Amino acid sequence: MRLSRRNLLKLAGVGSTAAVAGGLGLDVSQAQAATTQIRIARAREYPSVCCFCSGGCGVIAQVMDGKLVHTEGDPDNPSNRGSNCSKGAAVQQTHDNPQRVTSVLYRSPGASQWEVKSWDWAINRMAHLVKKTRDESFQTTAGDVTVNRTEAIGSLGSSILNNEDLYLITKFMRGLGVTYIEHQARI
Ligand code: SF4
Numbered sequence: 001m002r003l004s005r006r007n008l009l010k011l012a013g014v015g016s017t018a019a020v021a022g023g024l025g026l027d028v029s030q031a032q033a034a035t036t037q038i039r040i041a042r043a044r045e046y047p048s049v050c051c052f053c054s055g056g057c058g059v060i061a062q063v064m065d066g067k068l069v070h071t072e073g074d075p076d077n078p079s080n081r082g083s084n085c086s087k088g089a090a091v092q093q094t095h096d097n098p099q100r101v102t103s104v105l106y107r108s109p110g111a112s113q114w115e116v117k118s119w120d121w122a123i124n125r126m127a128h129l130v131k132k133t134r135d136e137s138f139q140t141t142a143g144d145v146t147v148n149r150t151e152a153i154g155s156l157g158s159s160i161l162n163n164e165d166l167y168l169i170t171k172f173m174r175g176l177g178v179t180y181i182e183h184q185a186r187i
Contacts, residue, residue, distance in 0.1 A: 045063075046060070046061045047077070050091050052088060053087070053159035054159065054162040054165075057079050057083070057085075058074030058080055059074055071091050105117070106121075106122070130176070133153055137153075139151070148177050151179060154181075155181045156183070157181075157183040157184070158185075
């Protein structure tokens, strides 16, 4: 039998887990066998990419009867070689977590309740507020120096943004005269 790199890493993982459990005097072989069987018995595997950050770690999505039943790191992906961080390990929850927010929620100033809004409404609202704030705060000079800026708007990027996204966002913000441009990779 030809042993692929992926199967080799799987076997290495099983071996090291068994060694640790064996050191504690536990026999986990039956549980391991049952888990593996449940997980892969009828599932089809699809290589995919974690959506949480621009690291681009590979994920194997296991699908059974049209439903995503399990995800795990893809050992064949050169970015992560089978590992996922805690966010990536929970990526299945983007698919079937009932608590996931899937629509725009808006709470108006002073209100205690959230309202469901459309994306068109949200984008128009943001555009209106950005223009209003920029118009009210735009400075052309500071002393004798031409600045053409607004200090009333800031931009905060998140980990899901890649180089190209950030390039465009920075261009857009600079075009508006925004000077506070930041990034936090763990959002
Ligand atoms: S969130 Fe974690 S698993 Fe997902 S791409 Fe980023 S580092 Fe990889």
